[in-house]
Amino acid sequence: MNAKDYVQYLFPKTLAYKLAMKGLVKPANPITLTFSVTAACQSRCKTCHIGDLWLENPEMSNADLSLEEIEKIFKSLGPVYFLNISGGEPFLRKDLPQIIELACKYLTPKIIHTPTNAILPKRIEKMTIEILQIIKAYDPNVPFTVKPSIDGVGDKHDEVRGYKGNFKRLEETIVRLKAVQQIYPNFHLELGTVISNFNIDHLEEIEDYVHSLGVESYRNEVAEQREEFYNVGEPITPTGEKYENLMKSFKQKVKDNLKSKRRLARITESFRLVYYDLVSAILKEKRQVIPCYGGISNVHLNYNGELWPCCVLGYDKPMGNIRNLDYDFQRIFHSEQANEVRQYIKDEKCHCPLANQSYSNILCDFPSLFKVIKGILLG
Numbered sequence: 001m002n003a004k005d006y007v008q009y010l011f012p013k014t015l016a017y018k019l020a021m022k023g024l025v026k027p028a029n030p031i032t033l034t035f036s037v038t039a040a041c042q043s044r045c046k047t048c049h050i051g052d053l054w055l056e057n058p059e060m061s062n063a064d065l066s067l068e069e070i071e072k073i074f075k076s077l078g079p080v081y082f083l084n085i086s087g088g089e090p091f092l093r094k095d096l097p098q099i100i101e102l103a104c105k106y107l108t109p110k111i112i113h114t115p116t117n118a119i120l121p122k123r124i125e126k127m128t129i130e131i132l133q134i135i136k137a138y139d140p141n142v143p144f145t146v147k148p149s150i151d152g153v154g155d156k157h158d159e160v161r162g163y164k165g166n167f168k169r170l171e172e173t174i175v176r177l178k179a180v181q182q183i184y185p186n187f188h189l190e191l192g193t194v195i196s197n198f199n200i201d202h203l204e205e206i207e208d209y210v211h212s213l214g215v216e217s218y219r220n221e222v223a224e225q226r227e228e229f230y231n232v233g234e235p236i237t238p239t240g241e242k243y244e245n246l247m248k249s250f251k252q253k254v255k256d257n258l259k260s261k262r263r264l265a266r267i268t269e270s271f272r273l274v275y276y277d278l279v280s281a282i283l284k285e286k287r288q289v290i291p292c293y294g295g296i297s298n299v300h301l302n303y304n305g306e307l308w309p310c311c312v313l314g315y316d317k318p319m320g321n322i323r324n325l326d327y328d329f330q331r332i333f334h335s336e337q338a339n340e341v342r343q344y345i346k347d348e349k350c351h352c353p354l355a356n357q358s359y360s361n362i363l364c365d366f367p368s369l370f371k372v373i374k375g376i377l378l379g
Helices: 003-021 050-056 058-063 067-077 096-106 121-138 155-161 166-183 200-213 240-256 263-285 329-333 336-346 355-364 366-378
Strands: 032-036 082-086 111-116 144-148 187-195 217-222 298-301 306-308
Touching: 003 355, 032 355, 050 058, 067 096, 067 329, 082 096, 096 121, 111 121, 121 144, 121 166, 144 166, 155 166, 166 187, 187 200, 200 217, 200 240, 217 263, 240 263, 263 355, 263 366, 298 355, 306 329, 329 336, 355 366
Parallel strands: 032 082, 032 298, 082 111, 111 144, 144 187, 187 217
Antiparallel strands: 298 306
């Protein structure tokens, strides 16, 4: 995000979202699209059962949206600011570069991001380069970020991720992507940790390891019970008090290094500092600490064509299936079912620390946004 984008695009959008929240206007197009491109995943994480389900039922991949279907959806959706590719494991789709090309053509995103379990280092490197070449043909200034997951160091990572040898493959993936970063100025490698009750006492070790690698961007998110992950009811989320205490030293290290970061990293880290405080408050108070614009500013397209307000509500509160309405995004986004889901969120019947949605909520909450701007300007 830069000042020009904010003034010309994001600020008018946030005002429109506030009016939509009050029911004064119809929701404008979302600024963030998360797209789970496949249900396929080799990991068997302790915090997520997508991989478990797919490994037992590989035919689930047959329900993945085809390129032809994706093109129709993207064409009906139109521009978004942030495209977050998700899964399953995104790099298991052989046509992932072609999906990104359709996004560049119809969605014209300003930022593209994808996580990875880092199990296929060579393939991840090859496809990342192919994607960067596609982005360059459309707009070489669009940042592309790949975020390998690191949920422990050594055997601990393999234990949490449920895949023996994953950590060694993660190390190879990092080496390969660091080399890519030297060639492509718009490519950003970052690492990410899901803090759960399985690794909460190992965060400092993970953090020190990441810094030893010289990776500029590192973030964490708290493990959540999500419909998408088939883990509702499982005791995976740390308490708010424990998370808050854990994050004190982590946040201080981020602040100490903020001025030395590149522009994009400085912006994202400033957002994350505000996000970390928001997570602590949500976990402790168990409520929406600031208004949630799920289903307005952000939407989630599942691999099977379902449109969700977010992956936390997911299968429980879908806005509709886009396959049933001739792939017309606008018909589903403005449907009565979608309005009912948005009302559910507005009535604060849910609360969560979902990262992507929280960042948009911060954008729409001016006191929170002021804290971000202060961090960007003053470090």
